[in-house]
Amino acid sequence: MEHVEMKDLEKSYDNQKNVLNGINLSIEEGEFFVLVGPSGSGKSTLLRMIAGLEEITGGILKINDKVVNHLRPKDRNLSMVFQNYALYPHLTVEQNILFGLTAKKIDKKEQQKRLIETADMMGLTELLKRKPKQLSGGQRQRVALARSVVSQAPLCLMDEPLSNLDAKLRAHMRIEIRRLQKKLGLTMIYVTHDQVEAMTMGDRIMVLNDGRIQQVGDPITLYNEPANLFVASFIGSPK
Ligand code: ADP
Numbered sequence: 001m002e003h004v005e006m007k008d009l010e011k012s013y014d015n016q017k018n019v020l021n022g023i024n025l026s027i028e029e030g031e032f033f034v035l036v037g038p039s040g041s042g043k044s045t046l047l048r049m050i051a052g053l054e055e056i057t058g059g060i061l062k063i064n065d066k067v068v069n070h071l072r073p074k075d076r077n078l079s080m081v082f083q084n085y086a087l088y089p090h091l092t093v094e095q096n097i098l099f100g101l102t103a104k105k106i107d108k109k110e111q112q113k114r115l116i117e118t119a120d121m122m123g124l125t126e127l128l129k130r131k132p133k134q135l136s137g138g139q140r141q142r143v144a145l146a147r148s149v150v151s152q153a154p155l156c157l158m159d160e161p162l163s164n165l166d167a168k169l170r171a172h173m174r175i176e177i178r179r180l181q182k183k184l185g186l187t188m189i190y191v192t193h194d195q196v197e198a199m200t201m202g203d204r205i206m207v208l209n210d211g212r213i214q215q216v217g218d219p220i221t222l223y224n225e226p227a228n229l230f231v232a233s234f235i236g237s238p239k
């Protein structure tokens, strides 16, 4: 089943020229879908439009077969992890993880149940009483992921979530995120500017340049049959 569908999606900021043009795309339920492209190509803008954080200036966005162009973010049943995964410095790990649930008025018993499960799954059980400054970069990243997981939203959006981590930790977290996505059966839309990350993580990949889709396909197709020179040189395949 299609989880997210875009028809002729466009975006312009303040009536300037479009930063996204003619985005037509369907993302399947349970798919790990990667948006890749150079800096400024429009990846974050597209993700923020799906999240409802940015106004859609043209076209149609559907989630679960329902037009959501004007639906508020909190009614879209999704979670988002940002690049700098800002945690609240004055709150404990536990309070950071539960922050979104408190706002959603989910009852205390249910909150505790989810907290225990999520902390266990993410290896955070021993760290719940700590403050963010007492954590390593990787641990903070796991807290940000836990905050997203605890919401139990079936659609997860991530915008360059690993860009602040060192290479070793990044490699480890790629595997952890994929495992989590599979285990929970999430539909994932994952933004990166890193070709290796895209090729190793994605079931399918969309290559974006200058606000236009260059190609959508699985990693092997993109590598073996790049649609144009941009894709060929960006992915690093021969053409
Ligand atoms: P990416 O995430 O791929 O680096 P962005 O979506 O951040 O790209 O940006 C796409 C284009 O939109 C860029 O040209 C950027 O300058 C522009 N842009 C992004 N945010 C804004 C904004 N709030 N106001 C005006 N222009 C913006």
Ligand code: MG
Pocket (backbone or CB within 6 Å): 043, 044, 045
């Ligand atoms: Mg960006």
